[in-house]
Amino acid sequence: MAEPLFEQLQKLQEEFTGHPQVNSWHPELCGDMDMLIARDGRWIHEGTEVQREALVRLFASILRREGDDYFLVTPVEKWRVHVEDVPFLATQVARGKRNGEPLLLFTTNTGDVVPLTRNAGWSLRPFGDQSQPVPYVEVRDDLWARVSREVFYQLVNWAMEDQAQKGSGDAAHAELDIISDGERFPLGSY
Incomplete structure (x- = not known):
């Protein structure tokens, strides 16, 4: 589905x-x-x-x-x-494939659909009083969307699935990445 x-x-x-x-x-x-x-x-x-x-x-x-x-x-x-922060929120994410590569598509609160491609702007930044930085994705022309909490949890789940498939690595400290368009994008560490 x-x-x-x-x-x-x-x-x-x-x-x-x-x-x-x-x-x-x-x-x-x-x-x-x-x-x-x-x-x-x-x-x-x-x-x-x-x-x-x-x-x-x-x-x-x-x-x-x-x-x-x-x-x-x-x-x-x-x-x-x-x-106050950035003009948009990424409120949904879908995962699929394009040309055989995993690709993530973010949908903003204003209806923009943003593919997370190799050339996309992606950053982790502080937000509010959260101890971990949160992800932001560039929508267009230096206009950014903060990834909503619900979307972030979905991305973490996908990152954990990917990490479990390739092996857990160091259990004491691990970096979480998501993969889209053949690139790795950081989500944070745990």
């Missing part, structure tokens, strides 16, 4: 025509918008959560990062918005 879902996600990712070319738009800064992208993935405008998913997806499609700042950009306007 997981294979058909993976194939559907991969097909969507391949067919998706992309986002507007916000990096080619250079309007003057209009100011700061009272828009917050909260660390839990909620988009909040003037103190009220944006409830319409289509509107959140529209905002997400015109989001651009410049250094540490984030902007909603159109050909004629540019508004700075506040982001």
